[in-house]
Amino acid sequence: xxxxxxxxxxxxxxxxxxxxxxxxxxxxxxxxxxxxxxxxxxxxxxxxxxxxxxxxxxxxxxxxxxxxxxxxxxxxxxxxxxxxxxxxxxxxxxxxxxxxxxxxxxxxxxxxxxxxxxxxxxxxxxxxxxxxxxxxxxxxxxxxxxxxxxxxxxxxxxxxxxxxxxxxxxxxxxxxxxxxxxxxxxxxxxxxxxxxxxxxxxxxxxxxxxxxxxxxxxxxxxxxxxxxxxxxxxxxxxxxxxxxxxxxxxxxxxxxxxxxxxxxxxxxxxxxxxxxx
Numbered sequence: 624x625x626x627x628x629x630x631x632x633x634x635x636x637x638x639x640x641x642x643x644x645x646x647x648x649x650x651x652x653x654x655x656x657x658x659x660x661x662x663x664x665x666x667x668x669x670x671x672x673x674x675x676x677x678x679x680x681x682x683x684x685x686x687x688x689x690x691x692x693x694x695x696x697x698x699x700x701x702x703x704x705x706x707x708x709x710x711x712x713x714x715x716x717x718x719x720x721x722x723x724x725x726x727x728x729x730x731x732x733x734x735x736x737x738x739x740x741x742x743x744x745x746x747x748x749x750x751x752x753x754x755x756x757x758x759x760x761x762x763x764x765x766x767x768x769x770x771x772x773x774x775x776x777x778x779x780x781x782x783x784x785x786x787x788x789x790x791x792x793x794x795x796x797x798x799x800x801x802x803x804x805x806x807x808x809x810x811x812x813x814x815x816x817x818x819x820x821x822x823x824x825x826x827x828x829x830x831x832x833x834x835x836x837x838x839x840x841x842x843x844x845x846x847x848x849x850x851x852x853x854x855x856x857x858x859x860x861x862x863x864x865x866x867x868x869x870x871x872x873x874x875x876x877x878x879x880x881x882x883x884x885x886x887x888x889x890x891x892x893x894x895x896x897x898x899x900x
Contacts, residue, residue, distance in 0.1 A: 624648050624649070624689035624690050624810075625648070625649045625651065625687070625688050625689045625690075626643055626648050626649065626650050626651065626688060626689065626690050626691070626692060626810065627651050627653070627671070627684050627685055627687070627688035627690070627691045627692075628640060628643070628650055628651065628652050628653065628668075628691075628692045628694065629653045629675070629681075629691075629692070629693045629694055629695035629713070630653070630693070630694030630695035630696065631650070631652030631653055631654065631659075631663060631668065631694070632652065632654055632659040632662050632663060633694060633695070634762070634766050634767065634768065634799065635694055635731075635758075635762060635799055635802055635803065635806075636652075636694045636695075637662070637666065638764075638799045638800055638802070638803035639692060639694065639802075639803045639806045639807070640652060640663070640666050640668050641666060641803070642800075642803040642804055642806070642807045643692075643807055643810075644666065644667050644668065646807055648807075649669065650663075650666075650667075650668040650669065651668065651669040651670075651671050651684065651687070651688060652666075652668040652669070652670060652671065653671050653673055653674070653681075653684060653695065654670060654671070654672065654673075655672065655673065655674040660672070671684045674695075675695055675697065675709050675710070675712075675713045676709065678712065678713070678716045681713060681716050681717065682716055682717075682719075682720045685716075685717050685720040685721060686720050688726075689726060690726050690727040690728065690729075690810050691717055691721065691726070691727070691728045691729070692729045692806055692810060693713065693714065693717060693728070693729065693730045693731070694731055694806075695713070696710055696731070696733060697709055697710075703735070707733070707735060707738065707739070710733065710739050711738050711739045711742065714730060714739045714742050714743055715742055718742060718743070718746040718749070718751055718753075721746070721750075721751045722746070722749045722750055722751060723749065723750035723751075724750060724751065725750055725751070725752055726751065726752065727752045727753075727754070727809075727810045727811070727813070728743070728746065728751050728752065728753045728754075729753075729754050729755075729756060729806055729809045729810050729813070730743050730753070730754075730755050730756070731755070731756055731757075731758065732755050732756065732757040732758070732818075740755055743755055744816050744818075747815035747816035748816075751815070752813070752814070752815045753815055753816060753817075754809045754813035754814075754815075754816075754817040754818070754819055755817070755818050755819065756802075756805060756806060756809055756819045756821050757818065757819065757820055757821060758797060758802055758821040758822075759794075759795040759796045759797045759821060759822045759823070759824070759869065760794065760795065760796075760862070760867070761794060761795070761796040761797075761887060762796070762797055762798075762799050762802055762821075763796055763797070763798055763799065763887050763890050763891075764798050764799035764800060764884070764890065765895055766799075767799070767896070770859065770862070771832070771887070771891070771896060772896065773859060774832070774833075774836060774856075774859070774863075775836055775840070775896060775897065777855070777856060777857070777859070778833075778836050778837065778840055778842055779840060779842075781855060782842060783837075783842055783843050783844070783845045784833045784834070784836040784837030784840065784842050784843070784844045784845070785833060785844075785845050785846070785847045785855055785856075786829045786830040786832075786833040786844070786845075786846055786847070786863075787829070787846070787847060787848070787849055787852050787863055787864045788846065788848070788849065788864075789830070789846065790828055790829045790830025790831075790833060790846060791828050791829075791830065791866075792828070792829050792864060792865060792866035792867075793825075793826025793827060793828055793829070793866055793867065793868045794824075794826065794827050794829060794832065794865075794867065794887075795822045795823075795824055795825055795826055795827075795867060795868060795869040796822075796823060796824040796827060796886065796887035797821050797822055797823040797824070797882065798823055798882065798884035798885060798886075798887075798890065800884045801821075801823050801882040801883065801884045802821050804880065805819065805821050805874070805878070805880050808878040808879070808880050809878065812878055813877070813878060814877075817877070819871075819874045819877070819878070820869060820870065820871040820873070820874045821871065821874075822869045822870060822871040822874075822882075823871070823882035823884070823886060823887075824886045824887050824888075825868050825869060825870050825871075826866075826867075826868030826869070827886075827887055827888060829863060830844070830846075831888060832887070832888070832891070835888055835891045835892060836891070839891070839894065839896075839897045840897065849864060852864055
């Protein structure tokens, strides 16, 4: 199939592009920059110039495709409502272009992105084979710039690797290569209107994550109180206290998908997270 991919040059997008090409699909990657175009060509993808704000261009790119994976998102946390609004318009535009085609359209769930999710699921009744992949909050692997590198930098700055309370609160995680395979399988086989859980590790105790970080940085691993969390972790304070285990059992049964890459702890133990930080 000829697959149009937004966010094709991002951390997850580059893995999805590689996964699709290796499976025999033709990829057309959306990019607005010369650097992005060069990366796509190097990966073996076709290049489509444009961005999420150019809805006419987006519509044309979708019309020439056999399916769409939508990964692009403006991570502007100073105007997160605006980012969600842009995403909603993009989803609506892609959905309208695919309406009545029975072609696959795979999106990613975003925090507080319920409007986009509802539109995506609603498209299943309008002749689009939609599915939503809800990824674990930590998508780990080489190139990660998310929660775990921030925790490592905080530990370096503070001189301790901390967890809150007894640290038994759990974080789910998924390796980016397992996530990429899930996106491909969703594109190829997910029934219309599917909600899919992108989870490898169902719930890692936060103290275990702190323990690995402390050991690799040769720092003490320390329990702090809930009252101290914000001062220590900053905006991550509330997140670091959450207990949010999740399961992908139903998704695995539906698509025959199995996470096979190293879990978060094993990935941290490889050491690459602690290089050049």
